[in-house]
Amino acid sequence: MPLHLRRPVLSTAPWRWLGLLLLAAWLAGCASLPPPGERPVSTALADPQDTRLGQLVLARQAADGAHHPSGFRLLVNAQLAYAGRLALIEAAQQTLDLQYYAIHADSSTERLLEAMRDAARRGVRIRILLDDFNTVGPDAQVLRLAHEPGVQIRLFNPLPGSRHSLVGRVLGSLGEISRLQQRMHNKLFIADNAIGITGGRNLGDTYFGESADSNFVDVDVLAAGAIVRDLSASFDSYWNNQLAYPVQALVSRAELDALQATEPATPAAPPPPASATATVLPDTAPAADPLAARLELQKITLTWAPAIMLADKPDKIAAADEEADREDTLVDGLLNLMAQARRDLLIISPYFVPGSRMMALFADLRARGVRIRVLTNSLASNDAPAAHVGYARYRTALLRMGVELYEMRSELPNPHRAFGSSGSGAGSSSRAMLHAKLLIQDTRLLVVGSMNLDLRSQLQNTEIALLIRSPAMARDTAALIEPHLLDSAYRVELRPDGGLLWHAPLGSGAPDTTHEPDTSLGLRLMLRLIAPFAPDELL
Known part of the structure; x- marks a missing residue:
């Protein structure tokens, strides 16, 4: 029999408006978990070489003359x-x-x-x-x-x-x-x-x-x-x-x-x-x-290259707040990696809330002449508008230190051509939302993972990523993304009076604007109202 699943209402980041639900705490009673029951230990397959997939990987490695495993x-x-x-x-x-x-x-x-x-x-x-x-x-x-x-x-x-x-x-x-x-x-x-x-x-x-x-x-x-x-x-x-x-x-x-x-x-x-x-x-x-x-x-074409896995330990969740901030999380590792950049950082993060440590790191990198580009969601393309509050409070300071900011438009010129293409089911009327998490350093290192560059990923959630040292992959990925900084994203700049200007994507036909593009006045006002009460750690 089929499992008969039902398409849900889209809700991909509900924890981001969790703070609003806390206002209803006095309505709630407290529940408790049952015992976990039997929980036998099990581990991954010890010898994958005995499987068809394992043999195929070995054959592919030999055929490619790969120097890395x-x-x-x-x-x-x-x-x-x-x-x-x-x-x-x-x-x-x-x-x-x-x-x-x-x-x-x-x-x-x-x-x-x-x-x-x-x-x-x-x-x-x-x-x-x-x-x-x-x-x-x-x-x-x-x-x-x-x-x-x-x-x-x-x-x-x-x-x-x-x-x-x-x-x-x-x-x-x-x-x-x-x-x-x-x-x-x-x-x-x-x-x-x-x-x-x-x-x-x-x-x-x-x-x-x-x-x-x-x-x-x-x-x-x-x-x-x-x-x-x-x-x-x-x-x-x-x-x-x-x-x-x-x-x-x-x-x-x-x-x-x-x-x-x-x-x-x-x-x-x-x-x-x-x-x-x-x-x-x-x-x-x-x-x-x-x-x-x-x-x-x-x-399939594979790039054989040295790589390491970056992963939070599961006990990060059980740790007390003072134990979690030990500078050994995945995001902390990425910050240490970024500090080694010499020429260029290209960051893709749908929810981007830098925090004080990352801001200090960016200031140091810019002082050394490192180019920093960030692609994140615009308010219109963000599936969690409250997360935009945390990003927006750092936006002017980032621009003043010379960080280049791009905000993805919710209407892509060609969804099928976009990196991370939104697929066959998505027509021009389908709203596009950035969800990719990438980091490219000096066109030499490529990081792909589950993490956002925000304090929630750093301090609260567990995350995983692969760091691949491959100039070819880093270069090809950058070449894939860079055109979309021009034709799929707003370029944000500072105006002489200190305000912000959003330059519309090339060929979009949209006008440049001095307020959050493609959004209603009501939404912009609502976010301004909640901004003073929304700590970075909850966004």
Whole structure:
């Protein structure tokens, strides 16, 4: 039987307006979590070389004459990112490990979950680790897969309270407000400990260009070889952590059935075009294999390069505030990396709230002549307008020190051409929202991950990223992004009187403006009203 997921109302960053919900704290009672139940320790596949994917990676490395044991391919297209995940599911022989902040119940996800159920039935062990915050309402239905043989789902940092609505969940958790704000934001998709995908995308229509209303511009990286063992080790550290609860300890199948009874079903999405899948993965299986026409890893171009994984420890969430600020988080590592820049920094961050330490770092870099360019969301393209408050309070100071600021327009000139393309389902009327998280240093180092450059990612959420030392990849990625700074983003500058001027993207036909472009007066006034009461750490 199909899982019958339902497309949710878009809600990708609800914690960003959490501060407003706290005003209703006096209405809430306090709930508590049940015992975690049985939680056996398990680890990643020890020897991926015995699998078809492992053998294919070794063959590809030998054919390329690679001098490094890890290979990479940027996934900058929504269909390709989806096809890659589906192909990994179908190619896996022994294990699939997924770690996500959010898995939304909609058509694209249903197709992936159906493929995972089929994989489990052919003997693949599946572990899914999901942050608990979004597992409410229609999205709770993804937990039904935990009741399939061969599939285990654990919820990280679970919250008490109702799963009927997000508001009920928040109000039922106000007794532990610190934990409520600290979320597992990592994204991993790993097959047979041989090939993995990480980056900005969660799972859902809006991440794969299938939403009729709003779609994210996002980027992932496919990794193969030795670096995947590090990704799997990070996954295992979270999976076996005391904050990871088996689904069965928190919600029963009967409770999921009761929730589902109130939600209309959505038909499963068709599989992606074979042409998209064929460029992602390989096949050296016998010709009789029904997957042979779709899995062609030997045709993919990989860049073999030295790389390291940057990842927060899962205990970052359990730590007290004074323990969390120890300068050993992923974002702290990125700040130390940026301090070594000699010529150029190109930063892509959808939620950009620098904070005092980053501002001091930027001032030092600018004094040394380092060029700094930042692409972030405009107020119109931001799916969490309150986050714009934190960015806006630093904007003038950034411009005064010579940082170049670009704000992505919500109407892209060509969604299919955009880096991180918003996909086939997104027409010109679909709102585009930046969600990619990238850093390019001196056209030499490329960082792709789940992190935003804000204080929430630095101090509260856990994050993961890959740092790839490849001038070729860094150069190609910069060449991909730079045209969109001109034709898809507003360039923000200081006026002689100290005010701001937004230069419209080239060829857009939009006028230059002296206020937040493409927004209503009401929205601008509302943000001005809440700005004095919104600390950076909550945005």
